[in-house]
Every structure is written in structure tokens, then in C-alpha cells.
Amino acid sequence: MPTTYDPRAVEDKWYRYWEEGKFFHAKVDAARKPFCIVMPPPNVTGQLHMGHALDNTLQDILTRWRRMQGYNALWMPGTDHAGIATQAKVEEQLAKEGLTKFDLGREKFLARVWAWKEQYGGRITHQLRRLGASCDWDRERFTMDEGCSAAVREVFVRLYEQGLIYRDYYITNWCPRCHTTISDIEVEHQDQPGQLYYVRYPVKGGGSLTVATTRPETMLGDVAVAVHPEDERYRHLVGKTLILPLVGREMPVIADEYVDPAFGTGAVKITPAHDPNDFEVGRRHNLPQVKVIDQDARMTDEAGEYKGMDRWECRKQIVRELKAQGLLEKVEDIGHAVGHCYRCRTVIEPMLSRQWFVRMKPLAGPAIRAAREGELRFVPERFSKIYLNWMENIRDWCISRQLWWGHRIPVWYCRDCGEMIVSRQAPQQCRCGGSRLEQDPDVLDTWFSSALWPFSTLGWPEKTPELDYFYPTSVLVTGRDIIFFWVARMIFSGLNFMNAVPFREIFIHGLVLDALGRKMSKSLGNGVDPIDIIESHGADSLRFMLITGNTPGNDLRFHFERLDGARNFANKIWNASRFALMNLGDDQPEAAPDEALTLADRWILSRYQAVVRDVTAYLEAYELGEAARVLYEFIWNEFCDWYIELVKPRLYARDESPAARQDRAVARDVLSRVLRGAMELLHPFMPFITEEIWQRLPRRGPTIMLAPWPVYRAEQRDQTAEAEMETLMEIIRAIRHIRNEMNVPPGKKADAVLVAPQENLRRLAVAWPGYIEGLAACRLQVLPALAERPAQAAHAVAGGAEIFVPLKGLIDLDRETARLEKELAVLGKDLARVRGKLGNAAFLSKAPAAVVEKERAKETELAVKYGAVEKRLSILRG
RNA sequence: GGGAGCAUAGCUCAGCCGGGAGAGCGCCUGCCUUACAAGCAGGAGGUCACAGGUUCGAUCCCUGUUGCUCCCA
Numbered sequence: 001m002p003t004t005y006d007p008r009a010v011e012d013k014w015y016r017y018w019e020e021g022k023f024f025h026a027k028v029d030a031a032r033k034p035f036c037i038v039m040p041p042p043n044v045t046g047q048l049h050m051g052h053a054l055d056n057t058l059q060d061i062l063t064r065w066r067r068m069q070g071y072n073a074l075w076m077p078g079t080d081h082a083g084i085a086t087q088a089k090v091e092e093q094l095a096k097e098g099l100t101k102f103d104l105g106r107e108k109f110l111a112r113v114w115a116w117k118e119q120y121g122g123r124i125t126h127q128l129r130r131l132g133a134s135c136d137w138d139r140e141r142f143t144m145d146e147g148c149s150a151a152v153r154e155v156f157v158r159l160y161e162q163g164l165i166y167r168d169y170y171i172t173n174w175c176p177r178c179h180t181t182i183s184d185i186e187v188e189h190q191d192q193p194g195q196l197y198y199v200r201y202p203v204k205g206g207g208s209l210t211v212a213t214t215r216p217e218t219m220l221g222d223v224a225v226a227v228h229p230e231d232e233r234y235r236h237l238v239g240k241t242l243i244l245p246l247v248g249r250e251m252p253v254i255a256d257e258y259v260d261p262a263f264g265t266g267a268v269k270i271t272p273a274h275d276p277n278d279f280e281v282g283r284r285h286n287l288p289q290v291k292v293i294d295q296d297a298r299m300t301d302e303a304g305e306y307k308g309m310d311r312w313e314c315r316k317q318i319v320r321e322l323k324a325q326g327l328l329e330k331v332e333d334i335g336h337a338v339g340h341c342y343r344c345r346t347v348i349e350p351m352l353s354r355q356w357f358v359r360m361k362p363l364a365g366p367a368i369r370a371a372r373e374g375e376l377r378f379v380p381e382r383f384s385k386i387y388l389n390w391m392e393n394i395r396d397w398c399i400s401r402q403l404w405w406g407h408r409i410p411v412w413y414c415r416d417c418g419e420m421i422v423s424r425q426a427p428q429q430c431r432c433g434g435s436r437l438e439q440d441p442d443v444l445d446t447w448f449s450s451a452l453w454p455f456s457t458l459g460w461p462e463k464t465p466e467l468d469y470f471y472p473t474s475v476l477v478t479g480r481d482i483i484f485f486w487v488a489r490m491i492f493s494g495l496n497f498m499n500a501v502p503f504r505e506i507f508i509h510g511l512v513l514d515a516l517g518r519k520m521s522k523s524l525g526n527g528v529d530p531i532d533i534i535e536s537h538g539a540d541s542l543r544f545m546l547i548t549g550n551t552p553g554n555d556l557r558f559h560f561e562r563l564d565g566a567r568n569f570a571n572k573i574w575n576a577s578r579f580a581l582m583n584l585g586d587d588q589p590e591a592a593p594d595e596a597l598t599l600a601d602r603w604i605l606s607r608y609q610a611v612v613r614d615v616t617a618y619l620e621a622y623e624l625g626e627a628a629r630v631l632y633e634f635i636w637n638e639f640c641d642w643y644i645e646l647v648k649p650r651l652y653a654r655d656e657s658p659a660a661r662q663d664r665a666v667a668r669d670v671l672s673r674v675l676r677g678a679m680e681l682l683h684p685f686m687p688f689i690t691e692e693i694w695q696r697l698p699r700r701g702p703t704i705m706l707a708p709w710p711v712y713r714a715e716q717r718d719q720t721a722e723a724e725m726e727t728l729m730e731i732i733r734a735i736r737h738i739r740n741e742m743n744v745p746p747g748k749k750a751d752a753v754l755v756a757p758q759e760n761l762r763r764l765a766v767a768w769p770g771y772i773e774g775l776a777a778c779r780l781q782v783l784p785a786l787a788e789r790p791a792q793a794a795h796a797v798a799g800g801a802e803i804f805v806p807l808k809g810l811i812d813l814d815r816e817t818a819r820l821e822k823e824l825a826v827l828g829k830d831l832a833r834v835r836g837k838l839g840n841a842a843f844l845s846k847a848p849a850a851v852v853e854k855e856r857a858k859e860t861e862l863a864v865k866y867g868a869v870e871k872r873l874s875i876l877r878g
Numbered sequence: 879g880g881g882a883g884c885a886u887a888g889c890u891c892a893g894c895c896g897g898g899a900g901a902g903c904g905c906c907u908g909c910c911u912u913a914c915a916a917g918c919a920g921g922a923g924g925u926c927a928c929a930g931g932u933u934c935g936a937u938c939c940c941u942g943u944u945g946c947u948c949c950c951a
Contacts, residue, residue, distance in 0.1 A: 003914065189951085337951085382882065386949075389881060393950085480949090515890090517947085549891050549902070554883085555947090559890060561903050568916045579913035621894085629892075629901075644913075652912095733920090739908095740920040746909050777911090833898070842934035851897055851935095 001581065005574035007538025010692045015129055023705050024134045026074035028465045035071035036470040037063055038454050038503075039135060040478045040486065041143060044079035045086050045120040048127035050512035050520055050546075050558060051479055053530040057543045058509060058624065059477045060133050064684035065619055066474075067134070068709035074470055075134060076457050078141035079124065081117075083446040084178055084343050087405040090116050106404050113405045127531055132539050132687045134705065141457045143449040144407065151456035152407045152449050153424045155497060160422045164359045165399075171279040172398050174351035175341040176297035180402040181355055183445060184395060187339040187348050194336050196264060198329035199322055201225060204241040204250065209234070210329050212264025214336055215274075216322070217315040220247060220303045221292040224270040226281055229255035231266050245327050246318065247304065256281050273352040289352055297349050311349070356400040356409060356442070363492040364394045370491065375501050379622045380553040383480060383508045390484050397489075399445045406443030413438050451489035454502035476503040480510060480553065507622050510555035512546070517557055528558055540686035541566040547685065548628045569632060570689050573682075576640050577693045580675050583651045584668050584698075592666035599728075599768050600646040601670045602721035607638050608674050613712040615681050624685075631682050639674060642729065645775055647671055672697055680707050724764055727799035728771050734798035735776035738805045741819060742794050742812075752778040753793075755786050756801035765801075778805070795820065795872045797865040817876050824869045831862045 018024060026034075037059050042052055059075060067073035090113045091101055101109040125140065141148060159165045172181040197216045200208045211225055222244050227234035237253045244251055258281055259268050272282030273291040282289060292303045299306040299314050306314045322328040339348040368391050370376045371384050378384040400409060412421045416434030421427050429435050452460070454476075458467040472494070478487060487506060494502030514520055520527040533542045544566040550556045592601070611634045618627035650667045653660055676697045683690040683704050694704040701707055735752050744750050752772070756762045765772065765782045773780050786804070793806040794816055837843050837855055844852060 001913095004916070005914095386882065390950075484949090511948095551892070554891095557890065559903085562890075564916070565902055568914095571916050572914065575914035575917085577913080582913075617894095623894085625892075626894090633901085640913085641918085648913095736919060737921090741907095743908080746911075746919080830898095837897090837935080840934060844934085846934045847897075854897080 001574075001578045003575065003578070005538075005571045005689065007540060007570070007688060008535070011130070011132070011534075011539055011688045014688055014691045015132065018134065018703065018705060019129070019137065021702065022138075023703055024075070024136050025138050026072050026136055028469045029072055030469070032070070032072040034470050034474075035063070035066040035073040036076065036473040037074075037475055037477060038076045038457060038473055039078060040476075040482070041078045041080035041141075041450060041453065042124050042128075043082035043085055044117055044124070044142060045089060046082070046124055048124055048131070048530050050528055050530055052124075052128070053131060053542060054509060054512050054546045054556070055477060055479060056128055056131055056133050057546050058507065060131070060135075060543075060687070061547070061624055061684040062475065062477065062507075062619075064134055064687060064705065065709065067705065068680070068683070068707060070708065074136055074139070076139055076141070076470075076473075077125065077128070077133070077135035077137060078453070078457060079121065079143070080450055081142065081144040081406060081446060083401060083403050083406040083443065084180065084182075086113060086116070087403050088178065088343065090405075101404065109404055130531065130534050130539060132543065134687070139457070143446070143453070147459065147462075148449055148452070148456045149407060150424075151452050151460055152444065153410045154461045155448075155452060155493070156410050156444070157422055157424050158497070159358060162362075164362060165356060166359060167354060167356050169352060169354050170357070170398070171274075171276040171350050171352055172355050173339060173341075173348045174295070174353070175344065175346055176295065176349055177344050177346040178341060178403075179295060181351075181353065181398055181400065182341060182343075182348070183398050183447075186342045188342050189337040189339055191335050192338045194334055194338070196332040196334045197319065197322075198265065198331070199245065199269075200327045200329055201242045201245060201269075203237065203253075204243055209237055209242060209253065209267055210265045211267045211269045212332075213269055214334070215271075215315070216318050217299070217306075217311055218271040218274045218292065219244065219269055219318065220299070220306065221271045221273050221290040222247075222249075222251060222269045223272060223282065223287045223290060224251050224254050224285065226254050226256045226259050226268045226270050227266060228259040228261045229257065231259075231261045234267060245325065246321060254281075254285050256284065274350055276350055279350075279352070291352055293349060293351070295351075355398050356411075356440075356444075358397040358399055360394040360396050360492075363496055364391045366495040367391055367488065367492040370495060370501050375504070376491065377505045379505060379507045383483065383506070383553065386480075387483055387488060391488060397445075399448050400440075400442040401445055402441075403443050406446060407449055409440040409442050409444060411440040413440070447485055447489055450486055451493040452497075454490055454494060455498050460497070471498060471502070472500050473503045475505040475507055477507045477509070480508045483508065508553050510550075510553055513555050513557050515557055515559050517555075520558075533563065537563055537567045538570060538688070540689050541570050544569060544628060544686055547624045548632070550625045552622055552624075569636070570686065572636055572640060573686075573689060573693070576635070576644060577675060577696070579644060580671050581696055584672055590665060590669065592669040596662060596666045597670070598646075598650075598663070598666070599721055599724055600643060600771070601666065602718045603725040604639065604643040604674055605670060605716060606718040606722050607634065608677055609713055609716045612677070612681065612710045616709070616712065619684075628685050631678070631685070635678055635682070639678065642725075642775075643671075643674070646771060649770055649774055677710050680704060680710055683707075727761070727764065728768065730799040731765070731801065731803065732772055732776045734796040734803055735772070735778055735805065738794040738796055738803070739777070742805070742807055742816075744805075744807070746777070748777075750776075750778040750805050750807075752776065752780050753786070753804040753806070754780060754782045754801050755784070755804065756782065757784055758800060759784075761799070761801055789872075789875055791875065795869075797868045800861075800864070802868050813876060817873065820869055820873050820876070824866065824873065827862055827866045827869060831859070831866055834859045834862060 039059060040055060063073050063075040094100060104112065156165065173184065173187045174181055194214050196212050196214055198210050198212050199216065200210045202208045209225060225242055227238065238255045240253050241250050242253060258277060259266065270278045270281050270287065272279045272287055273289040274293060290302050292300050293311055294300045297311045299309045301307055306317065309317065319328065340346065341348055368388060371388055378387065410423055412427055414430035414432060414434050415436040415438060417430060417432035419430050419432060421430065427437060430437060454473050455467060455471055458464060458471055460467055476487065490502045494500060511519060514526040518524060518526060530542060541563060545563045611630055614630045615627045618630065647667050650663055676694060676699065679690040679694045691704045739750060754765050762782050762784060769780055790804060790806050792808045793804040796803045834855055838859060
């Protein structure tokens with residue numbers, strides 16, 4: 001085995017072994033308890049980014065852990081057709097050929113997209129494999145495969161029949177570049193500097209009314225000016241007629257509660273066709289809708305002489321003319337939130353158009369109840385507030401998109417009679433007998449199909465055994481950025497169509513940010529490619545780095561130093577295993593009888609049990625970072641730094657006596673048991689290296705993936721061994737400290753005298769002399785008392801004993817005195833604090849007895865130490 | 879305007895049920911000790927943002943303030 005761990009040499013090998021062995025595959029089995037996670041489907045033609053890496057690492061940890069626990073674990077993978085994103089990529093590609101989608105036509109264009117999907121569709125799933133994802137690839141799904149498409153049509157028709165889908169004219173968010181409507185949550189609001197223009201509108205018959213607007217170009221579509229009904233300044237003008245400047249249209253002054261009297265002048269121009277609020281006002285007051293901006297964000301015929309102008313050009317032109325006519329009162333700089341397309345960052349144009357909507361209120365009710373009544377649990381809990389807040393203020397969902405790539409809306413229009421047919425299958429004929437049917441050209445919002453993911457992937461609308469067995473799924477793992485887009489929609493869809501929540505728990509994680517705390521983004525170029533990291537550091541290191549030092553729901557900064565730390569940990573494991581394997585020999589070690597165990601054996605076995613308990617408990621609580629930390633500390637600090645060091649002399653001994661041989665066998669057994677157990681506990685986190693090592697250890701079964709998860713056994717805890725080891729470790733640390741402080745050369749053995757009046761302590765030190773002598777590099781003498789205290793010696797108090805390290809000639813008395821004085825000061829401070837507490841009657845009467853007892857013990861210990869150090873100092877001072 | 883989060887060592891972050899704080903990295907000292915220098919041993923470094931409150935006791939619970947981040951309108 002090489003001295004450094006090389007992930008490249010093992011990762012692909014094991015992944016292939018697992019996949020070919022079908023270890024990821026879950027079959028319905030009523031005799032076993034199911035565990036199921038559906039993977040948030042990544043964009044089918046996308047590439048793995050750090051967000052995916054984190055999300056899927058968390059899912060893989062949970063899945064592998066539950067699988068080892070004996071659950072029938074299904075992690076359902078798949079990909080999303082990602083309407084706008086995928087279509088945009090293909091359009092880009094066409095543009096390079098000098099073509100547009102219209103040159104090809106719908107059918108040929110779609111063929112191109114499918115070809116694109118075939119070409120890149122496997123990329124991301126391949127990348128997930130490199131991460132180690134143990135999902136059931138045999139069940140992989142795609143949101144536009146036949147089954148999912150059938151589910152989409154079924155849902156659309158049923159919602160329509162429930163009266164929950166309607167078609168209407170409405171203001172929607174139009175992206176002039178993507179040429180489609182997008183839903184409210186797909187609009188990203190950004191605070192930007194802008195101008196507030198104060199424009200004077202003449203009142204018919206004399207006078208004027210000044211309105212403030214950030215979008216003067218929309219005035220061409222104005223049909224009224226609104227003021228607040230209780231605004232004294234304008235009450236006399238309500239009902240009067242205004243002349244719209246530049247256009248000459250006559251329009252009324254109306255009163256509406258929507259107006260904020262404190263903003264601008266308190267008078268608002270109303271443009272129902274180009275502003276969502278104005279649209280509502282227009283409806284309330286039966287105002288006409290004048291559309292002055294078109295799908296390319298250019299001015300329409302209605303804009304008169306401005307026709308054909310770009311919206312920003314038109315704004316400039318209108319401002320110029322208003323100024324020229326003396327109608328522009330003033331211009332103020334303000335900051336305001338401007339909506340941008342989440343895909344292409346183009347400024348959204350609110351546009352009046354006819355779209356399909358889902359009526360949300362009836363669907364939101366059960367979704368709210370499920371969260372309130374605990375059928376759904378968010379981890380961390382606070383995200384339920386965010387979810388509820390959104391659900392309770394829900395607005396209807398615009399589901400139609402003016403795209404070609406996606407699920408086409410299953411609605412046909414009869415060209416003969418105008419009848420609208422909503423149907424699961426393409427109808428042949430209209431009721432009127434006509435057969436000239438045309439399908440709605442629009443497709444559905446991509447999230448419409450992903451909302452069905454937890455049941456469509458399990459076979460719905462068919463009644464499949466999978467659906468029966470795995471639904472509701474166990475937990476959903478996803479980023480906090482798509483709670484609204486996806487999580488919320490799956491919940492109301494599941495409740496409406498399955499009569500049950502799609503998952504019982506929702507484990508939300510934060511975002512992976514760059515080292516400076518910024519979101520990773522293409523435009524900033526600050527993204528880190530997980531595949532690069534896997535190649536340089538290994539998938540295990542990446543996974544470990546992503547989950548340690550992070551707490552559920554919090555964002556995580558990507559630091560390369562932390563990655564090195566994870567890589568070093570892998571290397572540490574590797575080398576500890578090398579040590580073990582080099583010393584285990586070929587024979588299967590026999591189980592060591594309890595009475596043959598040394599203190600170190602009993603200690604490490606007991607500590608191992610504590611780790612089994614803690615890791616399992618942390619996993620149950622979704623505290624994966626804490627679970628990993630416990631393992632890290634156990635493996636590095638306890639197993640490597642102490643146990644391996646203590647076991648070395650036993651394994652290296654040349655002694656061939658029966659006792660020595662047995663002791664060696666015991667050591668081998670304990671070493672391999674603890675290492676194997678540690679690998680099993682670590683496997684969900686670092687699947688590759690643990691499999692590599694596990695396979696080389698004495699084991700049972702074809703793969704660590706299917707090894708039973710270690711179960712905590714309280715009877716294997718050994719509190720005595722833990723306490724005794726702790727005492728010896730304290731003594732060893734004290735001697736090492738002295739050696740370092742006194743500059744004893746590392747190769748030189750020191751003499752150490754352990755003075756302990758307590759017999760049990762002396763017995764302990766004598767029983768395991770090699771521990772202290774070996775790990776502190778000294779010759780040890782154990783005494784109940786010292787007749788004469790050596791002046792030429794360094795001193796320490798540890799584990800309830802006094803330690804002297806005679807250093808004739810080597811010791812610098814001043815230095816030793818200073819060291820002890822410092823220690824005495826610290827002890828004195830601690831002692832004063834404890835005594836203060838114990839002197840407080842309220843503390844004694846009100847604090848729990850155990851706490852008081854603990855303080856008392858602390859006082860005794862500190863007092864002994866203090867006394868010893870004080871005495872020592874007086875001797876040194878002569 | 880509404881909501882959420884964060885503030886702990888030089889840096890990045892943990893810290894459960896309230897009982898005087900931890901890790902990694904960095905820094906200092908000494909070591910190539912045959913598992914590992916991606917390592918070993920030792921060490922320095924903190925008014926737990928600020929002000930109140932509850933409590934015998936607060937980094938932790940409550941209120942307010944300040945600063946930063948995010949979401950929604």
C-alpha cells in the first residue's frame with residue numbers, strides 16, 4: 001500500500017462494483033421497512049455544480065445510512081427538462097448557425113432539443129456517479145418521459161375538472177428576450193437607481209394635476225389618474241377629466257384605496273395594460289386597457305408616433321418632449337426594485353395577455369394544515385414559517401409558457417365552433433362534428449411537472465406497488481432557495497392527488513458560497529467545479545468538506561483549506577489502515593476473550609460504543625456535520641493518536657511466549673474490530689475509502705454498503721476503563737509538557753517520579769507502566785510519598801498525583817519558578833470562582849444536587865493542585 | 879413596508895436540556911520517533927456584537943439597540 005491515499009485508484013472501481021452488483025436497487029418488499037428519497041431532478045442538460053454536490057451528498061448519506069440500518073432504501077433519481085434553460089441553449093446553438101427556431105418550425109426544433117438532450121442528458125447523471133451517489137439508476141426518470149407526461153396531462157385535466165384551472169387575461173411577467181411569460185417567483189427583484197418623473201397632467205377646464213412615475217413611457221397607455229379617497233389635497237378633482245399630454249386622450253380622476261398618498265405627489269397614473277396594480281385598479285373601475293408595448297418591448301400602434309421604438313428609447317423621447325412642453329415639473333433620483341428574468345436578467349415587462357392559471361387558495365388550505373398539524377416537519381423548524389408565510393399569501397399560479405420545449409397544454413380549440421376541449425388524449429373530433437382541432441400552442445411551467453415528482457416517478461397515475469409501498473416518501477432534501485418553486489408545489493399536489501403529503505420531513509440546507517461569501521455564479525466566474533475537486537482531492541474529501549463545520553439550513557463558504565483538511569483526514573485513515581493491515585497478518589483473528597483485554601483495549605472499545613451512539617443520534621437529528629465531527633475526532637485523536645500508539649509495542653514485540661502471542665492476537669482483534677466499525681460508521685460520509693479499507697479487513701458480506709449499521713451496546717461501555725485511561729493520559733500529557741518546556745531532547749529518556757498517596761492510582765500506574773514510559777518517553781518510578789523533594793526537578797500535578805522530572809543541570813530554576821507561578825495564578829483564579837459559588841447560600845439551596853456535587857469535587861481537586869504547586873514553589877524559592 | 883437569519887480565537891465555523899467556551903486553518907517551539915511531514919509532541923490566542931431583563935447561575939432564554947446577509951411585497 002502506498003503511503004498516500006490516491007482516490008483515483010479506487011473510486012471508479014468501487015462505483016462500478018456497486019452499480020453492477022445492483023446494490024443501489026430497491027425492490028418492493030412488504031416484509032421490510034421502506035425508506036425513500038426522491039432526488040431533486042437536476043436540469044437534464046446541465047452540469048453538476050456545488051449546490052448539487054452538497055444536496056446529493058446529504059441525500060446519499062441518509063440513504064446509505066438507512067440502507068445499512070436495514071431499511072429497504074430507495075433513492076429515486078431523475079432529471080428535469082428545464083423548459084426555458086434547455087430551449088435557450090438550443091436556440092443559442094441555432095443562432096451560431098444563423099438560424100432561429102422559427103426557421104425550423106416547432107416540430108423540427110423539438111427534434112433538435114431532443115437530440116441535444118440525448119447528447120448531454122447523461123452528463124449530469126454520470127457526474128452524480130462520480131460523487132458516489134447510491135441512487136437506483138434502474139429507476140431513473142425524466143420529467144418528459146412517457147409516464148411523467150401522462151401524469152402531467154392527468155393532473156391538468158383533473159384540476160380543470162375540479163375548477164382549479166382557468167384561462168384569463170391577466171398581467172403577467174413577460175420576458176421580452178425569452179419571449180415567454182414567467183411566474184411571479186421567477187422574477188428576481190433588484191434594487192436599482194432610477195428616476196421619479198413628476199409630470200403635469202392638465203385638467204380639462206383649467207389647472208393641472210401632477211403625477212409621479214418611474215416609467216413615463218407607459219403614460220401612452222394611461223386611462224386614468226388615481227388619488228386616495230381621503231386625500232384632502234385632491235378631493236375636489238375626483239371625477240374631473242384630464243387631458244393626457246402628448247396623446248390628448250381624455251380620462252378621469254378616480255379615487256382608490258390602493259394609492260399611497262405619501263409616495264410622489266399622491267396622484268398615480270393608471271396604466272392597466274402594463275402594471276399589475278394598475279390592472280387591478282382598472283378592473284375595479286371598469287377602465288379600458290390600452291396596450292402600448294409589445295412582445296419585443298417595442299411600442300405598439302397605440303403609441304402613435306412612438307410606434308416601433310424600444311421602451312427605453314421611447315422613455316427618453318417622451319421625457320424630452322414633456323420637458324419641451326413645460327410639463328415635466330422635476331426629476332428625482334430614487335432607488336427602486338426592478339424585476340428581472342431569472343434566466344437572462346432582462347428587465348421584465350408586465351404585460352397583459354391571456355394565460356392559464358391554477359387557482360391556489362383551495363389547494364393551499366390543506367397544504368397549510370399539513371404543516372400546522374405536524375404531518376410535515378421542516379428541519380430546521382424555522383423554514384416552516386417561511387413556507388407558511390408564503391402559502392398563506394398565495395397568489396394564483398400562471399402555468400402557461402410561450403415556449404416549445406415542455407409539456408404542451410392538453411387543450412384543443414375547434415376552429416369550426418370555437419369549443420374548447422380539455423383532454424388527456426388528443427381528441428379526433430369536436431362535439432360540433434368538426435375535426436379542425438388545434439392544440440393550445442403553449443407549454444406548461446417546468447415546475448408543473450416537477451410538482452408531481454414524488455408520485456409520478458413511482459408510477460402514478462397507474463396504481464403501482466411502488467406507489468403503494470414507497471409513498472409518502474421519507475424525507476425531501478433540498479436547498480432553501482426552492483422552497484416556493486418546488487417544495488410547496490409538491491406538497492399541495494401530493495395532498496390533492498394522493499391525499500397524503502409527499503414526504504414527512506423536509507431537510508433544508510443552505511447555499512454553497514465562494515470564499516468571499518458570494519453566491520457562485522457563471523457571470524461572476526467564481527464557481528468551483530465539483531468534478532475538478534473530485535479529480536484533485538477525491539469525492540470523499542469533497543463530501544466530507546461539504547458537510548463538516550456546517551449546520552442545517554446555514555450557508556457554507558467554500559474554502560480550499562478546508563478541502564485540504566478533509567483530504568488529510570482521508571490520508572490519515574489510509575495510513576492508520578496501512579498500519580493495521582501490516583500488522584494483522586493473514587489469518588482471521590479470533591475474538592478476544594474479555595479477560596484478555598488490556599486497559600487500552602477496553603478503553604477504545606468503550607469509546608467506540610460512545611461514538612456509535614453519538615453518530616447514530618446525530619444522524620437521527622439531521623446533524624450530519626456533528627456526526628462527522630464525532631467520527632473525525634474519534635478516528636484521529638483517540639484511535640490514531642492514542643490507541644495505535646499503545647498497541648504498537650504489543651504488535652512489535654518479538655516475544656513468542658504463549659502470553660505474548662495471545663496478547664498480540666487480542667490486539668489484532670481489537671484493532672481490526674474498531675477500525676472496521678469506524679469504517680462502517682464513516683461509510684455514509686466517505687463511501688469510497690471506507691469500502692476500500694473494509695474490503696481488506698476481516699469482514700462478512702460483499703460490500704460495506706450492506707454491512708449492518710453498528711448498534712450501540714451499553715453493556716460494552718466501560719466507565720472504569722475510560723476514567724483510568726483519562727488519568728493516565730493526563731499524566732502522560734503532563735510529562736510531555738515538562739519535556740517540551742524544559743527542552744528535553746526528543747530522543748532522550750527522562751526519569752519521572754510519580755508520587756501518589758492513593759493506592760489505586762499507584763496500582764494503575766504500575767499495572768500499565770508501558771503506557772506512561774512509552775508515550776512520555778521516560779523511566780517511571782511510582783512512590784506513595786517522597787522523603788526528600790528534589791530541588792533539581794520539574795514538577796506537575798496531574799491525574800491526582802504529583803510528578804517530578806529530575807533534571808539535574810538541565811533545569812533553569814528561574815524558568816521553572818516562573819512557569820509554576822503562572823500555573824498557580826490560574827489555579828488560584830479557578831479556585832476562587834468555585835469557592836465563591838460554594839459560599840453562595842442561594843446556589844447551595846437552589847442548584848440541583850448533582851451540580852453542587854460537581855462544584856465540590858472541582859474544589860477538592862483544585863485545592864490539592866493549588867497546595868502542591870504552592871509547596872513546590874516554596875521549595876524552589878528555597 | 880413584512881419576514882427570516884447571522885454576529886463566538888487572526889481567518890472559517892461548531893457549540894444539545896442554561897452549570898464560566900471548542901475544532902480546522904494560521905501562528906510560536908521542538909521533532910523526518912519504521913502507519914502517516916497531507917505527519918508527531920507541546921504552546922500562545924476569547925469582555926461569546928452592545929444594553930437591559932429572567933435566574934442561585936446566561937454564549938445559550940426574553941426585550942431592545944447596532945451592523946451584515948437573504949427572502950417576500
